[in-house]
Every structure is written in structure tokens, then in C-alpha cells.
Amino acid sequence: MSRDQTEQTRLPRIVNVGLCAVLVSFCDELRESANRAALAFRAELEKTAPEGVLETSTSLTSVLVVYDPARLGVADLHGHLTDLLQSRQWEKADLPDNRRLWRIPTVFGGAHGLQLQEAAALAGLSEAEALRQLSAARLRVMTIGFAPGQPYLGSLAPHWDIPRQSGLTKQVPAGAIAVAIRQLVMFTTATPTGWRWVGQTGFRGFRPESETPFALRPGDEVQLVPVSTEELEAASAGDQTGDAGATWEIIA
Amino acid sequence: MSRALIVHRAGPLVTVQDRGRPGQMAFGLSRGGAADWRALVEGAVLLRQSAGCAALEMAGSGGEYEATEDIRIALTGAPMAAHLDGRRLVWNASHRMAAGERLSIGAASAGIYGYLHVAGGIATRPFLGSHAAHLAAAIGAPLAPGDTLPIGADPEPDSGKAGYCLPFDDRFSGGTLRVLPSVHTGRFSARTRARFEATVFSRTPRGNRQGAELSFDGAPFSSQGQLSILSEPMMAGDIQMTGEGIPFVLLPECQTTGGYPRIGTILPQDLALVAQATPGAALRFRFVTHEEAMAVYQPPGALYRALSQGLQPLLRDPHDIHDLLSYQLISGAITGWN
Numbered sequence: 001m002s003r004d005q006t007e008q009t010r011l012p013r014i015v016n017v018g019l020c021a022v023l024v025s026f027c028d029e030l031r032e033s034a035n036r037a038a039l040a041f042r043a044e045l046e047k048t049a050p051e052g053v054l055e056t057s058t059s060l061t062s063v064l065v066v067y068d069p070a071r072l073g074v075a076d077l078h079g080h081l082t083d084l085l086q087s088r089q090w091e092k093a094d095l096p097d098n099r100r101l102w103r104i105p106t107v108f109g110g111a112h113g114l115q116l117q118e119a120a121a122l123a124g125l126s127e128a129e130a131l132r133q134l135s136a137a138r139l140r141v142m143t144i145g146f147a148p149g150q151p152y153l154g155s156l157a158p159h160w161d162i163p164r165q166s167g168l169t170k171q172v173p174a175g176a177i178a179v180a181i182r183q184l185v186m187f188t189t190a191t192p193t194g195w196r197w198v199g200q201t202g203f204r205g206f207r208p209e210s211e212t213p214f215a216l217r218p219g220d221e222v223q224l225v226p227v228s229t230e231e232l233e234a235a236s237a238g239d240q241t242g243d244a245g246a247t248w249e250i251i252a
Numbered sequence: 253m254s255r256a257l258i259v260h261r262a263g264p265l266v267t268v269q270d271r272g273r274p275g276q277m278a279f280g281l282s283r284g285g286a287a288d289w290r291a292l293v294e295g296a297v298l299l300r301q302s303a304g305c306a307a308l309e310m311a312g313s314g315g316e317y318e319a320t321e322d323i324r325i326a327l328t329g330a331p332m333a334a335h336l337d338g339r340r341l342v343w344n345a346s347h348r349m350a351a352g353e354r355l356s357i358g359a360a361s362a363g364i365y366g367y368l369h370v371a372g373g374i375a376t377r378p379f380l381g382s383h384a385a386h387l388a389a390a391i392g393a394p395l396a397p398g399d400t401l402p403i404g405a406d407p408e409p410d411s412g413k414a415g416y417c418l419p420f421d422d423r424f425s426g427g428t429l430r431v432l433p434s435v436h437t438g439r440f441s442a443r444t445r446a447r448f449e450a451t452v453f454s455r456t457p458r459g460n461r462q463g464a465e466l467s468f469d470g471a472p473f474s475s476q477g478q479l480s481i482l483s484e485p486m487m488a489g490d491i492q493m494t495g496e497g498i499p500f501v502l503l504p505e506c507q508t509t510g511g512y513p514r515i516g517t518i519l520p521q522d523l524a525l526v527a528q529a530t531p532g533a534a535l536r537f538r539f540v541t542h543e544e545a546m547a548v549y550q551p552p553g554a555l556y557r558a559l560s561q562g563l564q565p566l567l568r569d570p571h572d573i574h575d576l577l578s579y580q581l582i583s584g585a586i587t588g589w590n
Contacts, residue, residue: 018432018489018517019545028482042278057278057485059509064277064485070551074542145483145509148281148389189390206280208379208391214279 012037012090014081019069024081026090027061030182032155033091034061035142039219040093041084050080058218060143060152098250099219101138104186104203105245106177106224107232108134112200115169119179119196122162133157134177134198134224139184141220147188149206149214153222154183164194175201175244177224186222199224202236202244215242221251256320257370259399260354263313266395267385268374269367270306271552276380277485277508284386284504287365287461287527289520290421291329293552295369297559298326298346298416301407303552305373306383308395310366314357315395317368323403324371324414325349330363330424330528345417345566363424363528372404388462388505415566418559426454426533429522430540430548431491435484436513439475440493445539448473448515453499453535455526461505464526465498466535472497475513483511489518491537501526519545521555 013025024041027034038058045056045063052072057064067077108131109116120130139153156179164180169192172178176187178195185195188205201224207213216222227235227245235245259266271292272285286292286309296303314332326346327334334341335356341347343366349355360366376383376392385392395401437445453466474497485508486492492500492512501518502510503526516539518526529535550558 015435016432016542017434017485017487017514019519019542019549021487021517023435023484025484030482055275055277057508059483059485061482062484064487066274066277066487068551069546069549070554143509144278145280146507148276148279150280206389208389213380214276214281218278 012085014078014085016074017064021064021066022074022077022081024063024065024085025061030060030142030155035140035154036095037061037090037093038063039095041090043096043219044084048084050076053077058143059145096219099217099221100248101221101223101251102216102246102248103223103225104201105227105232105235106135106199106201107229108199108224108226110229112229112232113177113198115196116198119162119198122196123159125159130198131226133160134179134184135226138221138223141216141218141222142183144205144214144216144218146185147191147206149216150188151186151205151216151220151222152183153186156182156184158182162196165196166194168192168194169197172197173200175203177201184224200232201246202232202239203246204242204244207242210242220248254320255323255372255403255405257323257374257401257403258318258320259395259397259401260316260318261397262315262395262399263310264394265311266315267309267387268306268376268392268395268401269309269384270373270382271304272384272504273380273382273386277487280508281380281386281389282487282504282506282508284389284391284461285382285384286367287504288329288367288423288524289552290423290524290555291365291367293555294328294344294418294559295326295367297556297563298328298344298418299324299369299371300413301371301373303556305369305404306376307367307369307374310357310368311364313359314366314368316357317355318353319349319351319355319370319403322348322350324406325355326369327357327366328369328418329365329367330360332360332366333358342417342566344420346414348414362530364530365528370403371406371408375402375404386505387460388507416563417566418564419562423524424528424530426529426535427525428536428538429525430519430545431516431537432519432540432542432545434490434514434517435486436475436481437516439477439513440473440515444473444475445515449537449539451536453537454533455529455531455535457531459503461503463492463503463506464501464529466501467498473499473515475515481511481513483509486510486514489520489523490514491516491518503527519548521548521550
């Protein structure tokens with residue numbers, strides 16, 4: 001096997017990440033099909049990984065495989081991954097089982113989404129139409145990252161391919177919904193961001209006090225249900241779970 | 253009071269650390285754990301216990317501690333001036349510490365992270381299988397005066413062996429870091445990679461357990477299409493080139509994905525050289541082949557066994573020699589790495 005990674009441009013692509021990890025990339029840009037492929041490929045790998053694989057995870061379009069090189073040779077791992085890649089059309093594969101559809105109460109705009117109007121304008125929409133689209137969409141948890149339990153939700157329709165701001169919004173609260181590049185992010189902590197703040201939930205994606213600290217899993221779906229400020233406050237008041245009124249069901 | 257360690261004074265960044273939490277990257281949580289794995293294993297070897305035991309990681313300086321019962325301790329990692337009730341303690345060694353005695357640990361004379369290990373390990377409530385603080389993820393917190401940390405049962409309560417030392421392994425003054433290709437190595441030209449290997453770097457003060465920024469003389473290190481890279485998974489050891497073309501080495505509490513190009517990944521056993529480097533220590537990078545990397549790779553269990561062979565008594569009196577012999581008879585049966 002060539003150790004020179006400079007020539008490998010064909011997709012999907014398997015490259016080494018140092019001594020103890022390998023990355024399988026399905027695409028160099030974000031496509032729904034590549035995200036589907038990454039999620040499905042990882043789910044299969046979790047079931048059939050050879051001895052010596054320690055951990056797998058996904059980004060938007062890639063799967064990382066962490067392994068112990070003392071127990072599993074890099075050539076054997078590449079061979080296994082290559083065989084698995086060729087075993088089916090991953091871009092058309094079914095998403096993992098037991099995915100959930102979450103319905104999460106959200107206040108859009110106003111003091112709880114200061115940039116909804118601005119984001120709507122960039123998408124070429126009225127504020128009301130933007131709200132309608134953002135709450136009608138069933139979005140996939142495409143990946144979790146940046147902070148523990150923090151989901152990136154997508155994909156929105158092409159006109160939502162709006163850029164990040166050149167500057168940063170100083171701070172949005174935990175549970176804030178922000179938009180850019182056809183995705184929504186639901187922040188798990190108060191944070192500065194280059195994404196535009198359009199809504200607010202009481203949902204906590206990371207629950208360090210819980211036995212199940214990560215509420216969402218990659219592949220889950222999320223629908224943001226518009227509520228009033230009062231309704232969100234009522235759902236959040238005294239909430240110990242982190243759900244703040246959110247419900248879920250298994251996607252059949 | 254039950255078996256515990258009382259914190260009377262703590263350095264600015266003393267945290268409980270162990271091997272971290274593998275298996276959570278898919279949820280956006282990096283492994284975390286000790287910045288200097290070798291120091292963690294050294295402490296376990298000195299106390300002849302599992303390398304899974306949690307210890308205190310002390311960044312820059314230690315603090316003042318007291319035990320509620322007689323315990324065994326070990327001191328490893330960046331050497332710090334340590335005294336027990338005024339008596340100077342040898343670093344990289346294990347010692348007895350009686351209930352009520354004051355253990356005072358000063359500033360590091362080299363390196364950054366020193367470690368205080370206790371027989372039985374620090375036994376704070378685990379989260380996802382680990383005691384380790386992960387400050388970037390808001391898991392755990394730096395120790396503060398008044399904290400009381402529970403300690404696990406000593407694996408050898410009767411023999412209570414202490415008074416051993418390990419040879420000094422200098423990873424506290426920079427050096428050459430061996431590197432393998434990473435996700436975007438191919439986006440850097442051969443010329444840029446050659447310059448990267450020829451450049452002398454040093455850590456800037458900007459750094460923590462998430463990562464270390466490096467400074468150098470010369471032009472920024474740029475790559476093809478560096479602004480259009482989709483975020484990809486990343487892990488400790490990866491060398492990111494930031495938007496300014498400055499290397500940033502990822503450490504245990506790094507984020508799990510990132511959009512900057514990565515020129516290479518440091519071999520696991522060399523990562524402590526970066527974590528322990530103080531500003532000014534010279535760091536160089538050298539690309540190696542996968543075969544070269546495998547030839548020097550030492551999985552943690554093998555490291556534990558190798559270090560055990562080098563264990564020596566602090567004092568050469570007949571009692572200690574007797575202990576040493578009895579230890580070597582059974583050392584082959586202990587891996588400590590379960």
C-alpha cells in the first residue's frame with residue numbers, strides 16, 4: 001500500500017491520520033448523500049469492526065476509525081475498509097436503525113433570535129416565511145461536534161446557503177439556534193458565534209449530570225416547534241431533564 | 253474521616269486526570285486525560301498498581317496536601333520541589349506519607365505537568381468511566397483549597413511498599429517530534445513540508461490542555477485550498493495550520509472536529525514533548541514512515557512492563573534490596589493495564 005497520501009484524490013478516500021487512526025472520506029463538500037453514506041458506513045462498522053478498532057465517529061461526510069496498531073495492522077484495516085466500501089452503494093444506504101424524531105419547542109425571532117430578520121433577508125425571504133420554513137423542516141443531526149453534544153442540523157433548502165458573518169456575535173445563550181451554510185446549530189453552551197442567531201430553545205444537548213449525557217445521536221431528526229416566550233418559559237421552569245418540553249419518537 | 257486527600261493549597265491548574273474517556277468522539281467529546289501519559293504510567297509502576305488509577309495533574313506548580321490516613325504516594329512528570337513536613341522528597345519516586353503530614357509541592361523546575369499519585373488512585377465520582385476533568389467540556393474543575401478527594405483502597409495495604417524510583421526520562425526541554433502524515437498532508441507541497449522539517453519551533457504562552465500554539469521565524473505555512481476545507485474529525489497529536497499559517501498542536505482536550513488543514517500527526521509517545529514544553533524550548537518535526545513508527549511504538553501495556561524492569565530502590569539497604577528481589581519475582585505477572 002502506498003504511504004504517500006499526496007496522490008489520493010479519488011472518493012471515497014481512505015487516509016491515515018497518524019499511527020492510530022484512519023479517515024474514510026465520502027466527499028470534500030457537504031452533500032446529503034455523503035452524510036448519509038458516513039452515517040450508514042459507521043453504523044455498519046460498529047457492527048463488523050475487526051478486533052483492534054477502538055472507536056469510530058463521523059463528521060459531516062467522513063468516518064474516523066481509531067485503532068490500536070499493535071493489534072490491527074494498518075494494511076489489514078485498509079483492506080477491511082476497502083472491502084466494506086465496495087460492498088454497497090453507501091450514498092444510497094439506509095440510515096442507522098433506532099433513529100429518533102425530536103420535536104423541540106423554539107421561540108423564533110425577537111429578543112430570542114435577534115438576527116432572524118437579517119438571516120431571512122439573506123435567504124431572500126420575509127421573516128414570517130423564514131420562520132415557517134425553519135419550523136416546517138425535518139432536519140437531520142448531520143454531526144455532533146465543536147462542543148460535547150452539540151448538533152449540526154441539515155440540510156436546509158439551497159437558498160439558506162448564507163455565509164457566516166465576518167465578525168462574531170458576542171454571545172448567544174445555551175440552547176440558541178443559529179443558521180449558516182444550509183445548517184442550523186443548536187448551541188450547548190453560551191458562546192460567541194459567526195452564525196446568525198434566529199431562535200431559542202431550552203434544550204440541553206449535553207447533560208453531564210445524567211447517565212445518558214448526550215441527548216441527540218448522529219442521524220436523529222429534529223423539528224423545531226414554534227412556541228411563545230411564555231410557553232418556553234413554562235416548559236423550562238423546574239425542568240430537570242434538559243428536554244424543556246421536547247419530545248421524541250422512534251422513526252419507523 | 254475516610255481515606256482521603258485534603259487540599260490545603262492548589263496551584264492554578266491542578267486537576268484529576270487518568271486515561272480519559274475514549275469512545276465519545278461521535279458525541280463531540282474528545283478523549284481528554286493526562287497530558288503526559290508516560291508520567292501516568294510511571295506513577296502506576298512506582299506504586300505497583302493499575303495504570304487506570306487517577307492522579308493529580310499539576311500545571312506549573314503543585315500545592316499543599318494532607319492525607320487522612322497513612323498512604324503511599326508517587327511523584328512523576330515535570331520535576332517540582334517537593335517536601336513532606338519539611339523533608340525533601342526525591343522526584344520520580346514513591347514515598348510513604350503519614351496521616352497529618354503536610355506535602356508541599358512547589359514550582360516545576362523543567363516542563364509543565366507534574367503528577368501526584370496516591371496508592372489506590374483518586375476516587376472521585378466517575379463520569380463515562382473516567383475521573384478526569386475535561387475543562388474544555390466543563391467536566392470537573394480545577395482543585396481549590398478545602399477540597400477533599402476520596403482515595404481508593406491501596407492494592408498492597410500490608411506490604412506498603414514505597415521508596416522506589418525510576419530513571420529520569422527527559423521530555424521536559426523540547427526535542428524532535430516524529431510525525432506521520434495526516435488528513436491534509438498532501439495539500440502541503442513537498443517544499444513546504446521540507447521547510448516545516450527544517451524549522452525550529454517553540455511554544456508560545458498561548459496554550460492549554462486543548463492545544464499548543466508554536467512560533468517560528470519565517471513565512472507562514474500555507475496549503476492548497478486551505479480556506480475551503482470541510483470540518484473533519486481530529487484528535488490529539490494532529491498539527492493544524494491555522495488561518496495565519498501557524499502550527500497548533502492538538503492536545504487531549506482538543507475539539508473533535510476542525511476545519512484547518514493538518515500537516516501531520518505526532519507519534520503518541522512524542523506528544524508529551526509538546527505538552528511538557530515551556531515557552532522557549534526548541535521543537536523540531538521529522539516525518540517518519542509508518543514502518544519506522546511501528547518499530548518504536550510502545551503500547552501502554554508494554555510501556556508499563558518496560559518501566560517495571562527499571563524500578564530501583566531509593567535507598568540501598570538490605571531491606572530495600574529484599575523488597576526489590578521479591579518485586580522482580582512477580583513483575584512478569586503484573587501488567588497493570590487492564
